[in-house]
Amino acid sequence: MDTLKQRRTIRKYQQREIPADLLHELLEAACRASTVGNMQTYSIVVTRDAARKARLAPAHFNQPMVQGAPIVLTFCIDLRRFSKWCEQRKAVPGYDNFQWFVTGAIDALLAAQTFCVAAEKKGLGICYLGTTTYNPQMIVEALELPRLVFPITTVTVGWPDEQPEQVDRLPLEAIVHEEVYHDYTAADIDRLYAYKESLPENRKFVEENAKETLAQVFTDVRYTKEVSEAMSEVLWQAMKAQGF
């Protein structure tokens, strides 16, 4: 429990390899995660090769973790393996659709998070790359993902070379609803975001970006409406291109 509670994302890694047997053990643990109908509708692509990391890097906006980590794992929705098995067994698969895209995503993400929990327990540090769904087509090309395989998240992993402060979280009452969803009043929002808004690093963030509020840093700088809408179209088209 302490590992879970004390965790922090690690973006800087030592120049030190992860032994193959340790990686194997972590991946074995990941594959014990729950999976729909025991179908395991996911694949994991392991990148160790520097040239391959260099090919992946632009898809992740050249965030330094990609080339700085000893290992990059791309977790993919995979309905291909299961469909191939069906076809080879006189069965007609019907998994090239939106429901199975989402189901494959669930499977892949439960495996990814189990991997991360296990890795952190072993003293490794991890960082998720949300950029995976921004530039899926570039990842499809870099990792040669065929039809019915789709990258849903990426994890960089290595031995920590930093010990950052733990970042804030919203109070639990912001996230948890008893019995039914209790919608937020204006007063709720003020109260639940007060601590986050009060933090010196967030105040600095507002100042550096010359904004009036922290929320504006998100909407005007980090994740704008225009970019989000364009990225939605990119994601949708990439999903279609992969056969879903």
Place this chain on the structure above:
Amino acid sequence: MDTLKQRRTIRKYQQREIPADLLHELLEAACRASTVGNMQTYSIVVTRDAARKARLAPAHFNQPMVQGAPIVLTFCIDLRRFSKWCEQRKAVPGYDNFQWFVTGAIDALLAAQTFCVAAEKKGLGICYLGTTTYNPQMIVEALELPRLVFPITTVTVGWPDEQPEQVDRLPLEAIVHEEVYHDYTAADIDRLYAYKESLPENRKFVEENAKETLAQVFTDVRYTKEVSEAMSEVLWQAMKAQGF
């Protein structure tokens, strides 16, 4: 690591409550999971009330875990809270789209799996309900989920009242690809699925359903093409109805 490796899904629970402070601790751990931009784009609805479980049950095809578990957790994509905060802070949110539906799903699923790992560490048993994305609209109504909130998975949790055998998994080489995706040959498929096909419980499954192959049990009985396509449309429409 042993908890992760030895885990099994638990569908039968003791008639014994989960203490509020234990649940709180597990939810706190869940909320330490990685989240995009530290935005926490998810909510968790806790169901303890028997009448509410009865309302949820049909959405999960009346699987007995829903009414049999002391607690049912519905993990939801939630862009509502963040958008409300933005609107209240002179910022224009742009999170009502497909990219953020997927991003919210990633956030919610990492939190869900962290909850499950923590719960199992404490001796609790869990079961994921994949039915959540089959009947999302029924869950939206049962839990009164407003616009920009969407149920992505459900976990039943309680003290185990069974100790089932651990189920099989594909060999790790079926899931893991080195550097690039290595497509499966016919011989690969035969080799990778041989163990699963050889298991007595799976042979029995084929026989009981009067099928020729195990794959046909999946395609003709469990997850047919027709139902999957209909469920895709249902999921898509529900996503749209919730404002994404």
